[in-house]
Amino acid sequence: MKAMKQTLLALCLTVLMAGVQAQTGVGDVVYVPTPQLVVDEMLLMGKVGKNDYLIDLGSGDGRFVISAAKKYGAKALGVDLDTYLLKVANEAARKEGVTDRVTFREQNLFETDFSAATVISTYLLPEMNLRLRSKIMRMKPGTRVVAHDYSMGDWYPDEQKTLIVPEKKVGNPGISYIFHWVVPALAAGVWQSTLNIDGKDVPYEFTMEQFFQNIDGPARAGGITGVMRGKMSGENIRFSVTGKGAQKIVRHEFEGKLAGETISGLARIGEGAGAKQVAWNAKRVKRGEFTRAQDEPEVK
Ligand SMILES: C[S@@+](CC[C@H](N)C(=O)[O-])C[C@H]1O[C@@H](n2cnc3c(N)ncnc32)[C@H](O)[C@@H]1O
Numbered sequence: 158m159k160a161m162k163q164t165l166l167a168l169c170l171t172v173l174m175a176g177v178q179a180q181t182g183v184g185d186v187v188y189v190p191t192p193q194l195v196v197d198e199m200l201l202m203g204k205v206g207k208n209d210y211l212i213d214l215g216s217g218d219g220r221f222v223i224s225a226a227k228k229y230g231a232k233a234l235g236v237d238l239d240t241y242l243l244k245v246a247n248e249a250a251r252k253e254g255v256t257d258r259v260t261f262r263e264q265n266l267f268e269t270d271f272s273a274a275t276v277i278s279t280y281l282l283p284e285m286n287l288r289l290r291s292k293i294m295r296m297k298p299g300t301r302v303v304a305h306d307y308s309m310g311d312w313y314p315d316e317q318k319t320l321i322v323p324e325k326k327v328g329n330p331g332i333s334y335i336f337h338w339v340v341p342a343l344a345a346g347v348w349q350s351t352l353n354i355d356g357k358d359v360p361y362e363f364t365m366e367q368f369f370q371n372i373d374g375p376a377r378a379g380g381i382t383g384v385m386r387g388k389m390s391g392e393n394i395r396f397s398v399t400g401k402g403a404q405k406i407v408r409h410e411f412e413g414k415l416a417g418e419t420i421s422g423l424a425r426i427g428e429g430a431g432a433k434q435v436a437w438n439a440k441r442v443k444r445g446e447f448t449r450a451q452d453e454p455e456v457k
Pocket of ligand 1: 183184185186187188189190191213214215216217218219220221236237238239242264265266267279280281305
């Protein structure tokens with residue numbers, strides 16, 4: 158149902174875009190600008206700041222790139238195939254006094270090396286987002302991605318919002334959907350750690366499966382077998398383990414930072430007033446892989 162809705166919206170976008178403000182037929186999607194209030198919300202959602210390097214894939218008149226530089230002091234690059242729009246964007250950058258921080262390049266976005274970006278922004282068709290997805294997933298963990306109107310298939314967003322935008326005439330008129338993802342670090346594999354609980358060292362082992370940012374799998378603590386479930390946000394890991402103890406269900410919460418083959422953080426043992434917080438360090442003893450998504454497009 159969701160996919161059908163997206164396809165319908167994409168179809169409307171393709172048809173309507175052709176008649177509205179399209180400069181040329183160059184590229185894989187015609188030009189329609191993201192309304193400025195939506196650009197502003199997306200830059201906020203992506204937490205763009207002065208240390209960021211934003212790349213807008215299909216930059217149009219340059220509004221994402223120029224706004225990121227002007228409002229947040231970020232460096233930014235826009236790539237587009239439309240020479241007229243690139244000229245408009247360069248003129249706007251001059252007018253706004255941000256030419257020292259922005260660049261516009263005539264380039265196919267599918268051939269762009271965007272590995273140095275800390276933030277990616279897009280307003281592209283759903284199948285284009287899907288084609289870009291595996292390349293985005295290989296970016297540095299913690300890289301943020303913001304997209305207007307179309308998401309990325311089975312890679313569900315970490316955050317999304319629906320905005321009322323009366324001036325929007327294409328896609329779903331009057332409404333913009335905005336999405337935010339954080340590229341997750343690979344946590345899949347087998348992790349071992351020892352927690353000191355009430356002066357006693359207890360061995361833990363987690364076997365994590367990972368589907369995009371979601372992690373889950375079996376967990377063992379001492380003689381107890383349980384289930385772990387949680388999420389990655391860049392290198393930050395957070396999960397809970399639930400298992401059946403001698404007399405009751407026990408629940409632990411874990412959070413930490415993953416660096417290579419280690420995790421350091423804290424574990425919260427027990428619940429309510431009796432809960433204890435202890436240091437938690439884990440070591441990966443077997444590296445896993447991301448679970449392949451059903452909707453993974455063919456690599457051409
Ligand atoms: C829907 S517009 C979005 C413009 C701008 N990002 C915004 O949100 O206001 C898509 C842009 O992508 C460009 N484009 C389409 N296919 C492209 C490709 N393969 N490589 C680079 N740019 C492309 C179009 O020229 C157009 O400017």
